């Protein structure tokens with residue numbers, strides 16, 4: 001498998017019309033707010049070198065930067081279409097030198113970084129998109145880069161471990177999407193999101209809860225826990241000992 005994750009669909013129409021994410025993930029605003037709050041609560045008062053993986057249009061980046069003043073962030077994304085929007089949405093923070101936006105594949109970028117060079121790694125709704133092997137390599141690189149005591153916080157789509165429950169949740173989501181996209185006559189976008197969902201749900205990509213938390217623990221992360229959970233949306237934090 002190449003290091004680059006070629007399943008990224010945010011380079012096309014989905015990325016250009018990202019406002020529809022709230023339809024796809026009704027809890028996204030809460031997840032994003034809680035991600036920023038978790039980073040703000042970590043060692044308050046200490047200046048933080050942060051890294052965000054898959055910053056997209058900058059929604060999660062805004063939450064991180066606005067809730068923690070002494071955070072300097074490098075925010076990366078592989079999609080130029082998403083980063084163009086992020087540059088607009090974060091222009092004040094870019095001008096103030098609080099954030100650097102980086103166009104890169106996540107794993108390629110992480111591999112080029114020195115050991116113990118970051119205090120906090122955050123991500124929202126990006127890592128579930130990754131191929132399972134690629135995801136595990138990304139987790140290992142995050143651990144390598146984090147300083148001792150450093151925080152990893154990931155808000156994301158985590159599949160229910162109970163297969164029947166997960167299927168029911170996915171079916172309910174698809175029904176909701178048909179209603180919402182048909183109402184605004186955007187079956188073109190619905191088509192893209194369904195294709196995207198099939199990738200997320202495929203055996204090579206699906207991110208089940210318990211195995212993912214177990215992987216983090218087996219790689220060496222400590223204090224691995226879920227601090228928010230609503231249906232498939234969950235915020236996980238972990239620290240480096």
Ligand SMILES: C[S@@+](CC[C@H](N)C(=O)[O-])C[C@H]1O[C@@H](n2cnc3c(N)ncnc32)[C@H](O)[C@@H]1O
Nearest residue numbers: 005010054055056060077078079105106124126
């Ligand atoms: C659903 S969006 C989430 C964006 C943002 N974090 C938010 O909460 O709104 C997922 C983002 O991950 C990025 N992404 C997916 N695979 C990636 C990879 N391998 N390397 C870097 N970015 C990636 C996509 O381009 C997309 O912008």
